[in-house]
Amino acid sequence: MKKDIEIPEVKDVYVAAVYELNEDYNTYDWNIYIINDNKAPIETVLIIAQGYSEKKMTSPMRKTVQMIPARGFAKIEYIDESVFGVDNFFTITYFLENKMYDKRFEIPRNAIDQDSTVTLPVMPNKGILAI
Numbered sequence: 001m002k003k004d005i006e007i008p009e010v011k012d013v014y015v016a017a018v019y020e021l022n023e024d025y026n027t028y029d030w031n032i033y034i035i036n037d038n039k040a041p042i043e044t045v046l047i048i049a050q051g052y053s054e055k056k057m058t059s060p061m062r063k064t065v066q067m068i069p070a071r072g073f074a075k076i077e078y079i080d081e082s083v084f085g086v087d088n089f090f091t092i093t094y095f096l097e098n099k100m101y102d103k104r105f106e107i108p109r110n111a112i113d114q115d116s117t118v119t120l121p122v123m124p125n126k127g128i129l130a131i
Contacts, residue, residue, distance in 0.1 A: 010103040012037040015090045016120050017079060017112045018127035030112055032076040036068040037121040038096060043067050045094040047076055051086040053109060058083055068094075071122050084112050090130060105130035 014035040045065040051058040117126035
């Protein structure tokens with residue numbers, strides 16, 4: 001039964017937009033990261049990213065990361081400035097200690113801005129945390 005399914009609360013896992021140097025092109029770009037601030041690794045991390053507004057929708061991006069170590073992070077994707085004007089959603093599903101977790105994170109439209117960056121867990125960079 002549906003009422004018998006336990007859905008644990010996601011804790012200490014974050015999605016963030018980080019402004020950083022792209023050494024290949026010698027430019028600064030925004031990239032999306034998933035951050036694991038747990039004391040154990042998260043495994044089989046499934047990510048679906050999509051942006052949309054009332055008039056515009058991006059194609060969904062799907063990615064799998066096999067494992068993110070404890071207190072570690074992984075780059076999900078580059079995010080182009082052309083999609084800053086839409087709400088960007090990141091659905092993250094993963095396993096932690098043999099339990100499945102799932103959460104939808106959002107970076108609201110026009111929230112990605114260098115002046116709004118904050119200190120991020122685990123990462124040395126500053127960035128914008130998804131809610």
